[in-house]
Amino acid sequence: MTFPFKIPQLGEGLVGARVVTLWKRTGEFVERDEPLLEIETDKAIMSLESPVAGEIEEWLVQVEDDAEIGAVVCRIRTEHAQKTAAHSPEAPEAAPEQETQPQAVAALPTHAIRNGMVSPRGRSLARDEGVSAEELELLSRENGRVALDDFQAHLRKNTEQVAPGEPFTERSLSPRQARLATHLERAWREVVPAILEIEVSWDGIEQEVKSRRAAHSTDEKPLKVTPLHVVAWAVSNSMREHPRFCSTWKSGGILREWRHVNIGFAVALEADELGVAVVSRTETLNFEQFSQATRREVASIRAGEKSHGEAQFLISDLSKAGIISAVPLVVPPATAILFIGTPYDAPVRTADDGLRWEKRARMVLTCDHRLVNGAGAASFLRTFQRLLPTISAE
Structure with missing residues:
Protein backbone atom coordinates (compact mmCIF):
# COMPACT_ATOMS: atom_id res chain seq x y z
CA MET A 1 0.00 0.00 0.00
CA THR A 2 1.04 3.60 -0.50
CA PHE A 3 0.73 6.28 2.16
CA PRO A 4 0.40 9.88 0.89
CA PHE A 5 2.38 12.21 3.15
CA LYS A 6 0.79 15.66 3.32
CA ILE A 7 1.94 19.00 4.69
CA PRO A 8 -0.03 19.23 7.96
CA GLN A 9 -1.71 22.30 9.38
CA LEU A 10 1.18 24.15 10.99
CA GLY A 11 -0.52 27.08 12.63
CA GLU A 12 -3.31 29.55 12.33
CA GLY A 13 -3.12 31.62 9.19
CA LEU A 14 -0.38 29.58 7.49
CA VAL A 15 -1.26 28.57 3.95
CA GLY A 16 1.99 27.02 2.76
CA ALA A 17 5.66 26.36 3.33
CA ARG A 18 8.93 26.18 1.42
CA VAL A 19 10.82 22.89 1.21
CA VAL A 20 14.31 23.35 2.67
CA THR A 21 15.71 19.80 2.85
CA LEU A 22 14.63 16.32 1.79
CA TRP A 23 16.16 13.97 4.33
CA LYS A 24 15.50 10.84 2.25
CA ARG A 25 16.03 9.92 -1.39
CA THR A 26 13.56 7.99 -3.52
CA GLY A 27 13.98 4.30 -2.77
CA GLU A 28 15.40 4.82 0.73
CA PHE A 29 13.70 3.46 3.84
CA VAL A 30 12.24 5.77 6.46
CA GLU A 31 11.39 4.72 10.00
CA ARG A 32 8.22 5.76 11.74
CA ASP A 33 8.79 9.12 13.51
CA GLU A 34 12.04 9.64 11.57
CA PRO A 35 12.51 13.13 10.05
CA LEU A 36 11.36 13.11 6.44
CA LEU A 37 11.80 16.68 5.26
CA GLU A 38 12.55 20.15 6.57
CA ILE A 39 10.31 23.07 5.70
CA GLU A 40 10.30 26.81 6.26
CA THR A 41 7.16 28.77 7.01
CA ASP A 42 6.69 32.45 7.64
CA LYS A 43 7.37 31.75 11.32
CA ALA A 44 10.04 29.06 11.64
CA ILE A 45 12.11 26.24 10.15
CA MET A 46 10.92 22.80 11.26
CA SER A 47 11.33 19.10 10.50
CA LEU A 48 8.34 16.94 9.58
CA GLU A 49 8.44 13.30 10.66
CA SER A 50 6.99 10.30 8.90
CA PRO A 51 3.95 8.75 10.64
CA VAL A 52 4.71 5.41 8.98
CA ALA A 53 7.68 3.19 8.22
CA GLY A 54 8.32 2.29 4.62
CA GLU A 55 10.16 2.99 1.38
CA ILE A 56 10.06 6.40 -0.29
CA GLU A 57 8.18 5.64 -3.50
CA GLU A 58 8.09 9.12 -4.97
CA TRP A 59 8.83 12.74 -4.10
CA LEU A 60 6.35 15.21 -5.54
CA VAL A 61 8.38 18.27 -4.52
CA GLN A 62 11.98 19.41 -4.75
CA VAL A 63 14.11 21.59 -2.51
CA GLU A 64 13.08 25.27 -2.76
CA ASP A 65 9.57 24.33 -3.94
CA ASP A 66 6.56 25.89 -2.23
CA ALA A 67 3.88 23.50 -0.97
CA GLU A 68 0.39 24.34 0.23
CA ILE A 69 -1.03 23.08 3.51
CA GLY A 70 -2.65 19.70 2.83
CA ALA A 71 -0.64 19.07 -0.34
CA VAL A 72 0.82 15.59 -0.87
CA VAL A 73 4.62 15.94 -1.03
CA CYS A 74 5.67 12.29 -1.15
CA ARG A 75 4.34 8.75 -1.25
CA ILE A 76 5.61 6.04 1.09
CA ARG A 77 5.21 2.38 0.18
CA THR A 78 4.19 0.41 3.28
CA GLU A 79 1.90 -2.48 4.12
CA HIS A 80 0.47 -0.44 6.98
CA ALA A 81 -0.23 2.69 4.96
CA GLN A 82 -3.95 2.04 4.59
CA LYS A 83 -4.43 1.44 8.30
CA THR A 84 -2.37 4.49 9.25
CA ALA A 85 -4.09 6.72 6.74
CA ALA A 86 -7.49 5.70 8.08
CA HIS A 87 -6.51 6.94 11.53
CA SER A 88 -4.68 10.06 10.38
CA PRO A 89 -6.75 13.24 10.42
CA GLU A 90 -6.91 14.99 7.12
CA ALA A 91 -5.23 18.36 7.03
CA PRO A 92 -7.91 21.03 7.25
CA GLU A 93 -8.55 23.09 4.21
CA ALA A 94 -6.35 26.13 3.95
CA ALA A 95 -7.99 29.43 4.72
CA PRO A 96 -8.65 31.66 1.72
CA GLU A 97 -5.29 33.06 0.80
CA GLN A 98 -6.39 36.66 0.54
CA GLU A 99 -7.22 36.67 4.27
CA THR A 100 -3.61 35.97 5.24
CA GLN A 101 -1.75 38.28 2.88
CA PRO A 102 0.52 40.90 4.46
CA GLN A 103 -0.70 44.40 3.90
CA ALA A 104 2.36 45.22 1.78
CA VAL A 105 1.14 42.92 -0.99
CA ALA A 106 -2.59 43.57 -0.74
CA ALA A 107 -2.52 45.68 -3.89
CA LEU A 108 -0.93 42.98 -6.02
CA PRO A 109 -2.95 41.86 -9.04
CA THR A 110 -5.15 38.86 -8.29
CA HIS A 111 -3.16 36.58 -10.62
CA ALA A 112 0.09 37.23 -8.75
CA ILE A 113 -1.38 35.95 -5.48
CA ARG A 114 -3.91 33.33 -6.48
CA ASN A 115 -1.68 31.77 -9.13
CA GLY A 116 1.16 31.36 -6.66
CA MET A 117 3.37 34.11 -8.06
CA VAL A 118 4.51 35.04 -4.54
CA SER A 119 5.62 32.31 -2.11
CA PRO A 120 4.49 32.31 1.55
CA ARG A 121 8.04 33.03 2.68
CA GLY A 122 8.27 35.76 0.08
CA ARG A 123 5.15 37.47 1.40
CA SER A 124 6.59 37.37 4.91
CA LEU A 125 9.92 38.75 3.73
CA ALA A 126 8.16 41.51 1.82
CA ARG A 127 6.30 42.50 4.96
CA ASP A 128 9.37 42.38 7.20
CA GLU A 129 11.60 44.30 4.80
CA GLY A 130 8.98 46.81 3.70
CA VAL A 131 9.00 45.77 0.04
CA SER A 132 6.20 47.63 -1.68
CA ALA A 133 3.46 46.13 -3.83
CA GLU A 134 4.90 47.99 -6.81
CA GLU A 135 8.32 46.36 -6.30
CA LEU A 136 6.74 42.91 -6.01
CA GLU A 137 4.74 43.46 -9.16
CA LEU A 138 7.92 44.46 -11.00
CA LEU A 139 9.71 41.34 -9.72
CA SER A 140 6.76 39.23 -10.87
CA ARG A 141 6.95 40.69 -14.36
CA GLU A 142 10.73 40.14 -14.53
CA ASN A 143 10.90 36.64 -13.03
CA GLY A 144 7.44 35.14 -13.30
CA ARG A 145 7.00 33.26 -10.05
CA VAL A 146 8.68 35.25 -7.27
CA ALA A 147 10.78 32.87 -5.17
CA LEU A 148 12.77 33.53 -2.01
CA ASP A 149 16.01 33.85 -3.98
CA ASP A 150 14.42 36.58 -6.12
CA PHE A 151 13.58 38.58 -3.00
CA GLN A 152 17.04 38.13 -1.56
CA ALA A 153 18.68 39.18 -4.83
CA HIS A 154 16.39 42.22 -4.92
CA LEU A 155 17.25 43.13 -1.33
CA ARG A 156 20.98 42.70 -1.99
CA LYS A 157 20.70 44.93 -5.03
CA ASN A 158 19.07 47.61 -2.90
CA THR A 159 21.36 47.31 0.12
CA GLU A 160 24.81 46.42 -1.19
CA GLN A 161 25.47 50.02 -2.15
CA VAL A 162 27.30 52.15 0.39
CA ALA A 163 24.86 54.61 1.92
CA PRO A 164 26.01 58.23 1.55
CA GLY A 165 28.11 59.17 4.54
CA GLU A 166 28.11 55.61 5.98
CA PRO A 167 31.28 53.45 6.06
CA PHE A 168 29.50 50.12 5.51
CA THR A 169 27.25 48.08 3.25
CA GLU A 170 24.47 45.64 4.13
CA ARG A 171 23.38 42.52 2.32
CA SER A 172 21.36 39.38 2.96
CA LEU A 173 22.98 36.08 3.84
CA SER A 174 22.73 33.29 1.29
CA PRO A 175 19.83 30.86 1.88
CA ARG A 176 22.28 28.14 3.01
CA GLN A 177 24.04 30.43 5.49
CA ALA A 178 20.73 31.83 6.74
CA ARG A 179 19.50 28.30 7.51
Whole structure:
Protein backbone atom coordinates (compact mmCIF):
# COMPACT_ATOMS: atom_id res chain seq x y z
CA MET A 1 0.00 0.00 0.00
CA THR A 2 1.04 3.60 -0.50
CA PHE A 3 0.73 6.28 2.16
CA PRO A 4 0.40 9.88 0.89
CA PHE A 5 2.38 12.21 3.15
CA LYS A 6 0.79 15.66 3.32
CA ILE A 7 1.94 19.00 4.69
CA PRO A 8 -0.03 19.23 7.96
CA GLN A 9 -1.71 22.30 9.38
CA LEU A 10 1.18 24.15 10.99
CA GLY A 11 -0.52 27.08 12.63
CA GLU A 12 -3.31 29.55 12.33
CA GLY A 13 -3.12 31.62 9.19
CA LEU A 14 -0.38 29.58 7.49
CA VAL A 15 -1.26 28.57 3.95
CA GLY A 16 1.99 27.02 2.76
CA ALA A 17 5.66 26.36 3.33
CA ARG A 18 8.93 26.18 1.42
CA VAL A 19 10.82 22.89 1.21
CA VAL A 20 14.31 23.35 2.67
CA THR A 21 15.71 19.80 2.85
CA LEU A 22 14.63 16.32 1.79
CA TRP A 23 16.16 13.97 4.33
CA LYS A 24 15.50 10.84 2.25
CA ARG A 25 16.03 9.92 -1.39
CA THR A 26 13.56 7.99 -3.52
CA GLY A 27 13.98 4.30 -2.77
CA GLU A 28 15.40 4.82 0.73
CA PHE A 29 13.70 3.46 3.84
CA VAL A 30 12.24 5.77 6.46
CA GLU A 31 11.39 4.72 10.00
CA ARG A 32 8.22 5.76 11.74
CA ASP A 33 8.79 9.12 13.51
CA GLU A 34 12.04 9.64 11.57
CA PRO A 35 12.51 13.13 10.05
CA LEU A 36 11.36 13.11 6.44
CA LEU A 37 11.80 16.68 5.26
CA GLU A 38 12.55 20.15 6.57
CA ILE A 39 10.31 23.07 5.70
CA GLU A 40 10.30 26.81 6.26
CA THR A 41 7.16 28.77 7.01
CA ASP A 42 6.69 32.45 7.64
CA LYS A 43 7.37 31.75 11.32
CA ALA A 44 10.04 29.06 11.64
CA ILE A 45 12.11 26.24 10.15
CA MET A 46 10.92 22.80 11.26
CA SER A 47 11.33 19.10 10.50
CA LEU A 48 8.34 16.94 9.58
CA GLU A 49 8.44 13.30 10.66
CA SER A 50 6.99 10.30 8.90
CA PRO A 51 3.95 8.75 10.64
CA VAL A 52 4.71 5.41 8.98
CA ALA A 53 7.68 3.19 8.22
CA GLY A 54 8.32 2.29 4.62
CA GLU A 55 10.16 2.99 1.38
CA ILE A 56 10.06 6.40 -0.29
CA GLU A 57 8.18 5.64 -3.50
CA GLU A 58 8.09 9.12 -4.97
CA TRP A 59 8.83 12.74 -4.10
CA LEU A 60 6.35 15.21 -5.54
CA VAL A 61 8.38 18.27 -4.52
CA GLN A 62 11.98 19.41 -4.75
CA VAL A 63 14.11 21.59 -2.51
CA GLU A 64 13.08 25.27 -2.76
CA ASP A 65 9.57 24.33 -3.94
CA ASP A 66 6.56 25.89 -2.23
CA ALA A 67 3.88 23.50 -0.97
CA GLU A 68 0.39 24.34 0.23
CA ILE A 69 -1.03 23.08 3.51
CA GLY A 70 -2.65 19.70 2.83
CA ALA A 71 -0.64 19.07 -0.34
CA VAL A 72 0.82 15.59 -0.87
CA VAL A 73 4.62 15.94 -1.03
CA CYS A 74 5.67 12.29 -1.15
CA ARG A 75 4.34 8.75 -1.25
CA ILE A 76 5.61 6.04 1.09
CA ARG A 77 5.21 2.38 0.18
CA THR A 78 4.19 0.41 3.28
CA GLU A 79 1.90 -2.48 4.12
CA HIS A 80 0.47 -0.44 6.98
CA ALA A 81 -0.23 2.69 4.96
CA GLN A 82 -3.95 2.04 4.59
CA LYS A 83 -4.43 1.44 8.30
CA THR A 84 -2.37 4.49 9.25
CA ALA A 85 -4.09 6.72 6.74
CA ALA A 86 -7.49 5.70 8.08
CA HIS A 87 -6.51 6.94 11.53
CA SER A 88 -4.68 10.06 10.38
CA PRO A 89 -6.75 13.24 10.42
CA GLU A 90 -6.91 14.99 7.12
CA ALA A 91 -5.23 18.36 7.03
CA PRO A 92 -7.91 21.03 7.25
CA GLU A 93 -8.55 23.09 4.21
CA ALA A 94 -6.35 26.13 3.95
CA ALA A 95 -7.99 29.43 4.72
CA PRO A 96 -8.65 31.66 1.72
CA GLU A 97 -5.29 33.06 0.80
CA GLN A 98 -6.39 36.66 0.54
CA GLU A 99 -7.22 36.67 4.27
CA THR A 100 -3.61 35.97 5.24
CA GLN A 101 -1.75 38.28 2.88
CA PRO A 102 0.52 40.90 4.46
CA GLN A 103 -0.70 44.40 3.90
CA ALA A 104 2.36 45.22 1.78
CA VAL A 105 1.14 42.92 -0.99
CA ALA A 106 -2.59 43.57 -0.74
CA ALA A 107 -2.52 45.68 -3.89
CA LEU A 108 -0.93 42.98 -6.02
CA PRO A 109 -2.95 41.86 -9.04
CA THR A 110 -5.15 38.86 -8.29
CA HIS A 111 -3.16 36.58 -10.62
CA ALA A 112 0.09 37.23 -8.75
CA ILE A 113 -1.38 35.95 -5.48
CA ARG A 114 -3.91 33.33 -6.48
CA ASN A 115 -1.68 31.77 -9.13
CA GLY A 116 1.16 31.36 -6.66
CA MET A 117 3.37 34.11 -8.06
CA VAL A 118 4.51 35.04 -4.54
CA SER A 119 5.62 32.31 -2.11
CA PRO A 120 4.49 32.31 1.55
CA ARG A 121 8.04 33.03 2.68
CA GLY A 122 8.27 35.76 0.08
CA ARG A 123 5.15 37.47 1.40
CA SER A 124 6.59 37.37 4.91
CA LEU A 125 9.92 38.75 3.73
CA ALA A 126 8.16 41.51 1.82
CA ARG A 127 6.30 42.50 4.96
CA ASP A 128 9.37 42.38 7.20
CA GLU A 129 11.60 44.30 4.80
CA GLY A 130 8.98 46.81 3.70
CA VAL A 131 9.00 45.77 0.04
CA SER A 132 6.20 47.63 -1.68
CA ALA A 133 3.46 46.13 -3.83
CA GLU A 134 4.90 47.99 -6.81
CA GLU A 135 8.32 46.36 -6.30
CA LEU A 136 6.74 42.91 -6.01
CA GLU A 137 4.74 43.46 -9.16
CA LEU A 138 7.92 44.46 -11.00
CA LEU A 139 9.71 41.34 -9.72
CA SER A 140 6.76 39.23 -10.87
CA ARG A 141 6.95 40.69 -14.36
CA GLU A 142 10.73 40.14 -14.53
CA ASN A 143 10.90 36.64 -13.03
CA GLY A 144 7.44 35.14 -13.30
CA ARG A 145 7.00 33.26 -10.05
CA VAL A 146 8.68 35.25 -7.27
CA ALA A 147 10.78 32.87 -5.17
CA LEU A 148 12.77 33.53 -2.01
CA ASP A 149 16.01 33.85 -3.98
CA ASP A 150 14.42 36.58 -6.12
CA PHE A 151 13.58 38.58 -3.00
CA GLN A 152 17.04 38.13 -1.56
CA ALA A 153 18.68 39.18 -4.83
CA HIS A 154 16.39 42.22 -4.92
CA LEU A 155 17.25 43.13 -1.33
CA ARG A 156 20.98 42.70 -1.99
CA LYS A 157 20.70 44.93 -5.03
CA ASN A 158 19.07 47.61 -2.90
CA THR A 159 21.36 47.31 0.12
CA GLU A 160 24.81 46.42 -1.19
CA GLN A 161 25.47 50.02 -2.15
CA VAL A 162 27.30 52.15 0.39
CA ALA A 163 24.86 54.61 1.92
CA PRO A 164 26.01 58.23 1.55
CA GLY A 165 28.11 59.17 4.54
CA GLU A 166 28.11 55.61 5.98
CA PRO A 167 31.28 53.45 6.06
CA PHE A 168 29.50 50.12 5.51
CA THR A 169 27.25 48.08 3.25
CA GLU A 170 24.47 45.64 4.13
CA ARG A 171 23.38 42.52 2.32
CA SER A 172 21.36 39.38 2.96
CA LEU A 173 22.98 36.08 3.84
CA SER A 174 22.73 33.29 1.29
CA PRO A 175 19.83 30.86 1.88
CA ARG A 176 22.28 28.14 3.01
CA GLN A 177 24.04 30.43 5.49
CA ALA A 178 20.73 31.83 6.74
CA ARG A 179 19.50 28.30 7.51
CA LEU A 180 22.78 27.50 9.27
CA ALA A 181 22.49 30.67 11.34
CA THR A 182 18.99 29.64 12.41
CA HIS A 183 20.21 26.21 13.53
CA LEU A 184 23.20 27.72 15.36
CA GLU A 185 20.96 30.15 17.22
CA ARG A 186 18.76 27.24 18.23
CA ALA A 187 21.82 25.29 19.42
CA TRP A 188 23.03 28.21 21.51
CA ARG A 189 19.62 28.59 23.15
CA GLU A 190 18.86 24.91 23.77
CA VAL A 191 21.98 22.77 24.10
CA VAL A 192 23.82 22.41 27.42
CA PRO A 193 27.35 21.43 26.30
CA ALA A 194 29.60 18.88 27.98
CA ILE A 195 33.16 19.14 26.62
CA LEU A 196 36.00 16.60 26.88
CA GLU A 197 39.40 16.53 25.17
CA ILE A 198 41.80 13.66 24.46
CA GLU A 199 45.15 13.25 22.69
CA VAL A 200 45.65 10.44 20.17
CA SER A 201 48.48 9.00 18.07
CA TRP A 202 48.36 10.55 14.59
CA ASP A 203 51.24 8.32 13.49
CA GLY A 204 49.04 5.34 14.34
CA ILE A 205 46.18 6.74 12.27
CA GLU A 206 48.44 7.37 9.26
CA GLN A 207 49.85 3.86 9.57
CA GLU A 208 46.28 2.51 9.50
CA VAL A 209 45.58 4.57 6.37
CA LYS A 210 48.49 2.90 4.58
CA SER A 211 47.41 -0.53 5.80
CA ARG A 212 43.82 -0.02 4.62
CA ARG A 213 44.96 1.20 1.21
CA ALA A 214 47.16 -1.85 0.77
CA ALA A 215 44.42 -4.25 1.89
CA HIS A 216 41.53 -2.85 -0.16
CA SER A 217 43.17 -1.42 -3.29
CA THR A 218 43.81 -3.00 -6.67
CA ASP A 219 45.81 -1.72 -9.63
CA GLU A 220 42.57 -0.90 -11.43
CA LYS A 221 40.73 0.50 -8.41
CA PRO A 222 42.83 2.08 -5.65
CA LEU A 223 40.96 2.79 -2.40
CA LYS A 224 41.22 6.45 -1.46
CA VAL A 225 41.50 6.40 2.32
CA THR A 226 42.22 9.43 4.52
CA PRO A 227 42.79 9.87 8.26
CA LEU A 228 39.23 11.26 8.47
CA HIS A 229 37.84 7.93 7.28
CA VAL A 230 39.81 6.04 9.93
CA VAL A 231 38.67 8.38 12.72
CA ALA A 232 35.04 8.35 11.55
CA TRP A 233 35.06 4.55 11.33
CA ALA A 234 36.15 4.39 14.98
CA VAL A 235 33.35 6.84 15.85
CA SER A 236 30.79 4.68 14.04
CA ASN A 237 31.85 1.53 15.88
CA SER A 238 31.96 3.38 19.21
CA MET A 239 28.39 4.58 18.70
CA ARG A 240 27.25 0.99 18.31
CA GLU A 241 28.66 0.23 21.76
CA HIS A 242 27.18 3.41 23.25
CA PRO A 243 23.57 3.69 22.00
CA ARG A 244 22.99 6.98 23.82
CA PHE A 245 25.07 8.58 21.07
CA CYS A 246 22.53 7.26 18.56
CA SER A 247 19.78 9.17 20.34
CA THR A 248 18.26 12.59 19.79
CA TRP A 249 16.47 14.99 22.11
CA LYS A 250 12.76 15.60 21.68
CA SER A 251 10.83 18.39 23.34
CA GLY A 252 9.15 17.48 26.60
CA GLY A 253 12.12 15.47 27.87
CA ILE A 254 11.67 12.62 25.38
CA LEU A 255 14.71 10.53 24.41
CA ARG A 256 14.46 9.08 20.91
CA GLU A 257 16.77 6.10 20.36
CA TRP A 258 17.53 5.31 16.72
CA ARG A 259 18.26 1.82 15.46
CA HIS A 260 20.73 3.12 12.89
CA VAL A 261 24.01 5.04 13.03
CA ASN A 262 24.09 8.23 10.96
CA ILE A 263 27.24 10.38 10.89
CA GLY A 264 27.48 13.91 9.50
CA PHE A 265 30.65 15.56 8.18
CA ALA A 266 31.08 19.33 8.22
CA VAL A 267 32.06 20.44 4.70
CA ALA A 268 33.71 23.81 4.05
CA LEU A 269 32.29 25.53 0.97
CA GLU A 270 33.09 28.65 -1.01
CA ALA A 271 32.51 32.07 0.56
CA ASP A 272 33.13 30.58 4.02
CA GLU A 273 29.84 28.68 3.98
CA LEU A 274 29.26 25.31 5.60
CA GLY A 275 27.41 22.18 4.54
CA VAL A 276 26.86 18.79 6.17
CA ALA A 277 27.34 15.49 4.34
CA VAL A 278 25.46 12.62 6.00
CA VAL A 279 26.41 8.95 5.72
CA SER A 280 23.42 6.91 6.87
CA ARG A 281 23.20 3.41 8.35
CA THR A 282 26.94 3.09 8.78
CA GLU A 283 26.46 -0.07 10.86
CA THR A 284 25.46 -1.88 7.64
CA LEU A 285 28.71 -0.94 5.83
CA ASN A 286 32.20 -2.40 5.85
CA PHE A 287 35.18 -0.05 5.92
CA GLU A 288 35.58 0.07 2.15
CA GLN A 289 31.89 0.90 1.63
CA PHE A 290 32.00 3.46 4.43
CA SER A 291 35.04 5.21 2.94
CA GLN A 292 33.44 5.35 -0.51
CA ALA A 293 30.11 6.58 0.88
CA THR A 294 31.86 9.34 2.83
CA ARG A 295 33.73 10.58 -0.24
CA ARG A 296 30.57 10.41 -2.35
CA GLU A 297 28.40 12.37 0.11
CA VAL A 298 31.07 15.03 0.69
CA ALA A 299 31.50 15.47 -3.07
CA SER A 300 27.75 15.87 -3.55
CA ILE A 301 27.60 18.65 -0.95
CA ARG A 302 30.52 20.45 -2.60
CA ALA A 303 28.71 20.11 -5.93
CA GLY A 304 25.78 22.06 -4.49
CA GLU A 305 23.42 19.21 -3.67
CA LYS A 306 21.35 19.15 -0.50
CA SER A 307 22.09 16.86 2.43
CA HIS A 308 20.01 13.68 2.70
CA GLY A 309 19.44 12.23 6.14
CA GLU A 310 19.82 13.43 9.69
CA ALA A 311 22.97 12.77 11.72
CA GLN A 312 23.13 11.93 15.41
CA PHE A 313 26.89 12.57 15.47
CA LEU A 314 28.87 15.27 13.62
CA ILE A 315 32.58 15.42 12.79
CA SER A 316 34.51 18.64 12.14
CA ASP A 317 37.90 17.90 10.59
CA LEU A 318 40.42 20.75 10.83
CA SER A 319 43.47 18.50 10.73
CA LYS A 320 44.84 20.45 7.74
CA ALA A 321 43.88 23.93 8.91
CA GLY A 322 46.68 24.51 11.42
CA ILE A 323 44.25 24.52 14.37
CA ILE A 324 45.43 22.32 17.23
CA SER A 325 42.40 22.62 19.51
CA ALA A 326 38.91 24.13 19.41
CA VAL A 327 35.52 23.64 21.05
CA PRO A 328 32.91 22.54 18.49
CA LEU A 329 29.23 23.42 18.88
CA VAL A 330 26.58 20.71 18.90
CA VAL A 331 23.82 21.59 16.43
CA PRO A 332 20.49 19.79 17.05
CA PRO A 333 19.24 17.27 16.25
CA ALA A 334 22.78 15.87 16.64
CA THR A 335 23.74 14.70 20.12
CA ALA A 336 27.51 15.12 19.79
CA ILE A 337 30.27 16.52 17.61
CA LEU A 338 33.97 15.61 17.43
CA PHE A 339 36.66 18.14 16.49
CA ILE A 340 39.82 16.74 14.84
CA GLY A 341 42.81 19.00 15.37
CA THR A 342 45.97 19.50 13.34
CA PRO A 343 48.69 16.98 14.31
CA TYR A 344 51.88 18.13 16.01
CA ASP A 345 55.15 16.55 17.18
CA ALA A 346 55.24 15.57 20.84
CA PRO A 347 57.61 13.53 23.05
CA VAL A 348 56.24 10.12 24.07
CA ARG A 349 57.70 7.88 26.76
CA THR A 350 58.89 4.47 25.56
CA ALA A 351 58.73 1.12 27.36
CA ASP A 352 62.31 1.51 28.65
CA ASP A 353 61.54 4.99 30.09
CA GLY A 354 63.18 6.74 27.17
CA LEU A 355 61.58 9.35 24.92
CA ARG A 356 60.75 9.40 21.24
CA TRP A 357 58.98 11.89 19.02
CA GLU A 358 55.56 11.06 17.65
CA LYS A 359 52.85 12.92 15.77
CA ARG A 360 49.89 13.46 18.08
CA ALA A 361 46.52 15.16 17.63
CA ARG A 362 43.89 16.55 19.97
CA MET A 363 40.28 15.60 19.57
CA VAL A 364 37.53 17.47 21.37
CA LEU A 365 34.11 15.94 22.01
CA THR A 366 31.13 18.17 22.73
CA CYS A 367 27.94 16.41 23.84
CA ASP A 368 24.43 17.57 24.57
CA HIS A 369 24.48 17.36 28.37
CA ARG A 370 20.71 16.83 28.39
CA LEU A 371 21.36 13.38 26.90
CA VAL A 372 24.94 12.49 27.81
CA ASN A 373 26.59 13.03 31.18
CA GLY A 374 30.32 13.32 31.85
CA ALA A 375 30.80 9.66 32.77
CA GLY A 376 28.98 8.52 29.63
CA ALA A 377 31.05 10.82 27.44
CA ALA A 378 34.29 9.62 29.08
CA SER A 379 33.27 5.99 28.53
CA PHE A 380 32.57 6.73 24.86
CA LEU A 381 36.02 8.30 24.45
CA ARG A 382 37.71 5.31 26.08
CA THR A 383 36.02 3.04 23.55
CA PHE A 384 36.95 5.43 20.75
CA GLN A 385 40.62 5.43 21.80
CA ARG A 386 40.62 1.64 22.05
CA LEU A 387 39.32 1.35 18.49
CA LEU A 388 41.77 3.90 17.09
CA PRO A 389 45.11 2.47 15.89
CA THR A 390 48.18 3.38 17.93
CA ILE A 391 51.96 3.05 17.66
CA SER A 392 53.37 0.53 20.11
CA ALA A 393 55.88 1.85 22.62
CA GLU A 394 59.39 0.83 21.63
